[in-house]
Amino acid sequence: MKRIFIKSLARVEGHGGITVKIDGKKVKDVKVQIYEGPRLIEKLVVGKSPEDVLNIVPRICGICTLSHRYAALKGLEKALNIEVPLRTRLTRDLMLIGEIIQSHSLHIFFLSLPDFLGYSSAMDMVDNYGEEVKRGLAMKGFGYRLMEIISARIIHGENPILGGFGAHPSQKVLVEIKESAEKLVSDAEKIVELFASFDYPSYVEYDTTFMALNPPDGKYGFVSNSILISTDEERSVEEYKEVIQERVVPYSFAKRSRYNGEPFTVGAIARINLLGERLSGKAGDYYKKLYSKRWLRNPFFNNLAQAIEVLYCLETIPKLVDKIMGLEEPVVKKPFKDAGTGTGAVEAPRGTLYHYYSMKDGLITDCDIATPTAQNLDDIERCLRTAVGNLLSKGIEDDLELKLEMIARAYDPCISCSAHLVKVETSNNSD
């Protein structure tokens, strides 16, 4: 029995690893382990006020801080029957777009691109791909700037509050954001073309199910109250527990999810597969030009999906800014009740994020949060199993560890963040 053990697929927020057991030419077992201990956030917020919750839950993630805040706001506002006005909703959407740009840019330029260009890190790319590195920095910096303008801080901004914003962004900074976004469109096109030029290996290909929120009015986007599934099913976000069927496994601290007993994928690749036909502008043109049925079977296309989403976001910002500036600045909506339940969901950069809250006497009595990476873990394992099986059947055993890491990175899980520092231990063990 041979065992490939990627002990430390490390990331800043936690630690994970991959173990693959091989018997001859057969894959006996694949496990993706998340070693990071439970942080008990869902229990920590019980007994707290909604205002406290909004300061606690974004700390779950330093990358998707605003996605957590937005999903929490939606859940809490539903529970308290707070209906926020259009300008508040649009400004929150703009905030989320900033986070998607910065998160996708980090992944495609700095974590994934070195794999496809044959470098060990972005630092080694500087000599020959300095322009790409600069483009990544500009894009990521812009995403952060947008997040800062709306949330008041680059990370863990506290300006989005229950019922609205502490302060709405001024016309001046909105115009600045619009102009900056327009200038970056051509850079985004270049990165789409670069990722479209790569030859994505077929050994990872398998059939799976995709899931993403279904924005209203047939539009592309990241916010909705309904879940679209590639089986042509549509469910309300209130039914998410039934849809994603969470469970625990003994070898990992992260929960797992299945849909009708089978693994599924969320994230940019799911959104493009389910909603790509709704894209317009240059993002729509690239979708029509580049999309194929392979996107339904090959997770490496998640990189290209993220690049197209960056382009979509940059093209959407000017339209959103124009709409926001045409609306009156609203006052903060206050709750008229202190009890209820509500589920909020948004598309975080890595996929659908759910926040459920129950309240009584103005305090939280129950909370449940389901994150995208946890939803993807079963499908990552299935993909790794498929890939190793296909490679072994072809007699390819070189660089298996690197290939496995590339697959994990393609899904852009949080554990991919420091993947270039992975320590690989390969051993031949007799079980």
Add this chain to the structure above:
Amino acid sequence: MTNVKKRLKGLIDSKSVVVIGLGNPDRADDGVGIEVAKKLKELAPDRIFLEQDGLEGVVLDILNRKDAETVLFIDAVDFGGRAGEIQIFSQATFSPCSISTHKVSLQLLSTLLKKEGKASYLLGIQPSTLDFDSKISDEVKKSLEKVVEIFTPFFNHSERG
């Protein structure tokens, strides 16, 4: 301190320096780089930056600036010295840490700067405490004031000139 002072003055006098203060002000001495930059910012707003100004954008702008030849990052650095001790590190000795989820590494930024013919240094101040929500320690505060004192005449002069 004398050697550091000499080296610092050498750096400041010989090149067109841009200073970027780094760190987390919520964590005691880790905020020292930000505090130095805040105290100097008014003297030369186009030469002094804070991490919160957007590190990526600031460095990209510097790459295109002809009047910026040297970048001096200031941050708390645990190099095993005594609390408040100051050391200056050249680009080659920056820690080869990876890109994190939050920020790109200093080494990547300095590699980009080097490619464009610009030098970069890290002025590191040994922290005493990184406790959350605490004040900067007395030892580090003294070093902070010293660094500001060394820089102030230069940037005063620079603005007048």
